[in-house]
Amino acid sequence: MTLLKLSRRAALALTAAAGLAAPAMADVDFSGKTIEWVIPFSETGGSAKWANFFAPLLSEELPGNPTVVVKFMPGAGSTKGANWFQEQTEGDGTLLFGSSGSTQFPFLLDDPRVMYEYADWNAVMATGTGGVAYLNAEDGALFDGSANQLKDIPFIFGSQGATGLDLVPLLAWEMLGMNVEPVFGIKGRGDGRLMFERGEATIDYQTSSGYISGSMDLVDAGTAVPMMSWGALDENGMIVRDPTFPDLPSFKEVCEATEGCETSGPAWDAWKAFFIAGYPSQKIAFLPAGTPQDVIDTYNAAFEAVRARPDFKEIASQQVGEYPMFVGAGAQKATDEATTVSDEAKQFVLTWLKDAYGVELN
Amino acid sequence: MEIFANALPALGDAWALILQPIVLGYLILGVTMGLAVGVFPGLGGIAGLSLLLPFMFGMEPVYGLALMVGMVAVVPTSDTFASVLMGIPGSSASQATVLDGFPMAKKGEAARALSAAFASSLFGGLVGALFLTAFILVARPIVLAFGLPEMLMITVLGLSMVAVLAGRVPLKGLAAAGLGMMVGTIGIADAGGSLRMASYDIPYLTDGLQLVIVGLGIFAIPEIVSLLRQDRSISENSNLGAGWLSGVKDWFDNIWLSVRCSLIGVLVGIIPGLGGSVVDWIAYGHTVQTTKDKSGFGKGNVRGVIGPESSNNAKEGGGLVPTLLFGIPGSGSMAIFIGAIALLGSGDIEVGPKMLKDNLDITYSIVWLLALANVFGTLMCIALSGGIARLTTIRFTYLAPFLFMLISFAAFQSGQSFEDLLALFAIGLVGIFLRRFDWSRPAFLIGFVLSNPVEKFSNQAFQIASFKFRRGFETGMDYLFSPIVIVLIVVTLISVVFGIRQAKAIMAEGDVQSGSKRAPVTFLLIITAYLVVALLNANAIPDFNMTDKIVPLVIGGISLACCLIVLVQMMRSPEGDVVFADKEVAGEDADAPYGLWSTLAWFAGLIAATWVVGFIIALVGFLITFLRVRAQAGWFKTLILTACGLGFICLMAGALNRDFPPGLLQGAVDMPWPLK
Known part of the structure; x- marks a missing residue:
């Protein structure tokens, strides 16, 4: 399948790497490794599209150009995959998880199926929509x-x-x-x-x-x-x-x-x-709890390099829309915003859901 | 119309795009990969397409399309191998093929069945493409004419095929379909989120059971277990009889049936939201109703293969219409297809209404790439079919362990949890007893498949209708009883009336002898008990979630009534009456040298061992023990066969980037793939 690799993109990647990806490269090297990007939805959803768009770009920017494969673990409205991810502690950077608004809302609304905790995870990239x-x-x-x-x-x-x-x-x-x-x-x-x-x-x-x-x-x-x-x-x-x-x-x-x-x-x-x-931070990529800082830095740099590609805006407009892509500290901030609501807001929504639609989540 | 004036040049451009050697090369590559994936039951086009996705980024659009279309197009062709040869429905597109295809294989006519199926597939694909070339230009308003009441009626038409397949005691068939529908409602309701026969403590059940598992459990497991008990080959005679030429001739003799079923396939395929689940049953029902001598159906009538196979490839073409025109995928693989198109080239091909205006040449390329892929795929399949059909002459004891391996792996792909295997075993047990006591398994499966659409469309149509009625009685009636709905109601009624008359002639389970009362009554009581529990469970849903309880209550009530009437019949009838059909009384199952439970214990053993040591280690132990003990093979043969089986499954899983079920051991110790 090597014939499918495009030299144009390789050249672009090289320029991008030379200019931007220099700092924080430490000793992390993914040569010959396979990175699994787990999506808690089926192959057919928007999150699948999102991860499949970023996976080859990420592969080009990570040191050692590992293969990035997208894996699907659908079930229980994405809480199954998120619960599974909560238990993973492979801190070597070979596991990535993609959460979406549909994972965030049950967390915010205290859905009984939720056994995950966003605060434990390490956000490395987030994108939004309107x-x-x-x-x-x-x-x-x-x-x-x-x-x-x-x-x-x-x-x-x-x-x-x-x-x-x-x-x-x-x-x-x-x-x-x-x-x-x-x-x-x-x-x-x-x-x-x-x-x-x-x-x-x-x-x-x-x-x-x-x-x-x-x-x-x-x-x-x-x-x-x-x-x-x-x-x-x-x-x-x-x-x-x-x-x-x-x-x-x-x-x-x-x-x-x-x-x-x-x-x-x-x-x-x-x-x-x-x-x-x-919406503004709808889809977020996470590394598992306990990932060492140098691995996190490596990912931040890689996503930074993806964002800095000269053609990124053009190729991303269809996939992720013309919304900011957050990386590193920005992604962490976006995650905090996406996963905290005040008790008043939560109570208001729970009461409204019950009164208007008879939905009870407990 | 301007658009027709543009159509011919666009068609010319499309052919110019397609007929480049490199494009054809990619197409054949895609077809070959699709064939390899498609023979693997339960994976289908979704797995294959996901595999291709990483390469699509920035690829020359027409190359990428050729690769993907080649892959998607042949899956409904190549999954016929599993349906005909092993009785395993490879995907939802080939369920109906099992009904007559597998009995033909048992009669030693595997090659004939396969080539008839492939010829029909090919023809269906071509008819579909031809039809679409003109139709796609005017399809949009027609697709929009199919609202919820229309879709509900098509689903009901599909459900009415139960009448044809109900078997000798129609009430039992009806109850089987109802039971299938009730099993289909298990899990969190789509509309209101209520739990039905499920609990948050068992997260697996909240998603409901997957079609792959139910299809394998209902059709494949009972057949595998039965053949294994009899310890013979699938084919009754080692002489494969009529070869592939006679299958092609069969198809040609029934060419008009093939044309009609192809058109059914395209037309149902273009309606978004229905997908492939009803097409093959409607085609099968149509085939039965238009055949004079119905007695051969279910026992290996070649028309029962030609009908569904003509429709299922045509359906793929039809499914392109909602995918390309509305950007709404007609099936899971089409959803990935849409996502992949956006990755191609500079990303400027966008599925949706603009496809016809801006990219008509690309649209036509896709339609005709699909047709060409059908031609290549079918030719390859026909070339392979003679050799692969020989599998049916092998002593089944040598095939069975590998089939258990395949279906376990296939089942695991649907939910990727150990419970998939448990569910497969449980549904397999239900299938075994449905088969034993001559309850229609096709009816059960139709019920299961259509449970969700029936519930969804009836609830949504009801809500919108009540809204329209509030605006005025006439508005409401116009909405509910559009001309399309009325035509569909008439067709459904005719189909039910004819179906009931014909049902007695069609014995999907063959001629089953009847015996004593005890076993059939016990089974009936178990089904009745389940229905009662499910009814009570549905009734406990609070009334404000009426949308979640009304369908289980109605369907469960009807099924329960059927069961009670059958129970009364059983009390009144003498032993030996047709209502007490039982395969363990006489016939091949009763005469089998091995018992049911000891045979099933092998499969249970594989699952139990998987729970402890994970799938691959369990498989090594299972294959070696089975081949040594049950098949009495020598050590040399045992080790060679085990190595081949393991190699094959690891190769497939590795290439498709899939995991195996882990066990307790894997939870405790970190292991490398494939052991992990």
Whole structure:
């Protein structure tokens, strides 16, 4: 299979390595080793795509160019793989784990299946995404930057479940006073979009890459009207417009314009906490507990070099979107943000889940 | 329309892309790899594609597509080997093939069955590609016309095939299907997250049972155990009889059946969300209903092979429509395919609505690469089939230990935990008794496969319908009873009526003798007890999660009613009545030199040893002991065969980057692969 290796990329890798990967190389060498990158989902999900995109890049940047293989360990909504990873203590850098928002939310909500502890792990890289909500053409005509005229309309939304990433849009719509009825049990946001295209669902949202590749056409064709993005975090932790969608108002703007929606108080704090946990640092790569610092440094440098590739922005735009990629200390900070919510926010969401959908997690 | 004007030049461009020697080279490479993966039951295209993924990054798009398409295309062809020769459904695409293909192998017609299957696959693939070339341009509105009520009705149509396969006592078939559906509901409900017959204390059960395990347990284990007990070869006569030419001739004689089933395959394949699970059953049902003499089905009627095999390759082509046009994968392998396309070249090919506008040439390349891959793959399979069919003349005792090895490994791939093996054994036991007492195993499997779609589509359609009814009665009725739904209802009704009339002629388990009451009644009582427990369990789900309890309650209730009626029948009927069918009374199982439990104990031993020392070490012990003790082989032969088996499984697992089940030993001591 060597014929598949591209000299162009090898050359790029060399330039990148010469310029950037010099410090912190210590004695860690992965020559001839195989690194397993365990993904707690099936081969078909977004996390698989994410890891498969980074695996060859990582392999080029790690000292000794080890083979990086992606392994899948799906089960119990990703808690099976995460629980397994919690027990691994191979500190030699040959094991990497990829967590996602669907792993973070059960952790935050005290799901009884969770036996893992993010604080034990070592984050080396994190990437985020955003999300966009949109309406059908008929009801979208009533959208004027606020949800004031949408409050009496019953909406249908194809949802993967109230305790996953869909928690963020469902809570947002609820805060806007909209009457959105989720139809649970779909698999993947693509199915939700299809339900919207068939006219069965009348409101939908997609993460950024799904919106760009699938839903933007609907907007251009006039069958969908974009409502808002979830926004993005600036350096001060404030929510601003999503730079990928600068023309769309953020949820915060829509909320401010809508009667009865508050951008402070327990509901807002809870929404913001779970938004941060689910979107700006959605997917995180971890080394196991007890990994020596020099191995961690080596990985940080390697991911740093991946990020510094001159063509990274171009090749990454489809895979991870135009969102910041965090490395090293940045990834650790992103992880802290993604895995801590205040007790008030947690209690608010647990109560809301129980009252609105009858979901009890204990 | 502008798009048609662009179609012909794009088609020309596509052929120019495909017909480069290097592209064909990659295609053949992909086909060869796909064949190697596909003969391995339970792995299928997903494992193979994941293997290719690391190489896709930045690859010339058409090369990468050729490699991947070659791999995906041949899996439904090559898994026919396992279905026909061993009775092991290699993937969900070949379940129905087992019904008549394996009996043909037992009759010594393996080569004929295989070549008929391959000819049908090839033809189905080509018909599919031809149809898609025109259809893909106008497919979008048609795909969108299939909403939830339409998908529900197609699922129900698939379920109605139970009527054809119910066996001699229709109520038993119905109960078997209901039991399959109830087993399919085990785990966390998709809609509301309630637990059904599961507990967080046993995390394995919360995910439910996987199709691979149920397919292997229901079809493969009972056949392996039965053949092993009889201590003979699969084929009753060592003369393989009719060769591969007569299989091709069989296909040609039934060419119109093949055309119809191919079209069924493409059409069902294009509907996202249904995937391959119903296609082969609908094709099989159609085959049975359009055949005049039905008595041969289940006993090795070649039409029962031609129908499903024509549909399952065509389905792969159909599955491209939702994948390429909507970016929504029709199957697991298609999901990886989408991900891989984004890695190709500079990453500017993006599946979705833009495929038709910007990349029509690439779209057509994919369609016709698929067709070409079918041609190459089929030719290779036909070339191999004569030799591989000889496996059926080997004394089965020499095959069985390797089959146990293969199915254990295949089962382990589905969840990668030791419980996979336990589940396989448990389901295998259910399969053995379903077979023994002539409860329709196909009906059980159809129920299991369609359990999740039935529940999902009916719940979601109900929710949306109630929403539409709130807007107005007419809106609701228009939604529920679209013209497509009405046509499907009519087709389903016809299929059920005809099916019930014909069911008595189709004996999937052969002619089973009846005996005393005790054993069949005991089995019925065990099933009834399970249904009662499952019903109580579903009933305990709180009412606000009605979506999670309604389907188990209804299906469980119907199945329980069937069981109770059968129980009454049993109380009233004299011994020897057809309702007391029992394979241990007379026939090949009853006359077998080895008992059921002593044979099954070998498999149990392998699993128990795996629990302690891990799979590979357990396998060494198992193969040596089995070959020495049960097969009475000499030391030389034993060691050679053991080494071959181990070498093969390690090679496959190593190439596909898979692990083996670990045991207690591996938990205590760090070991290198493959021992770990």
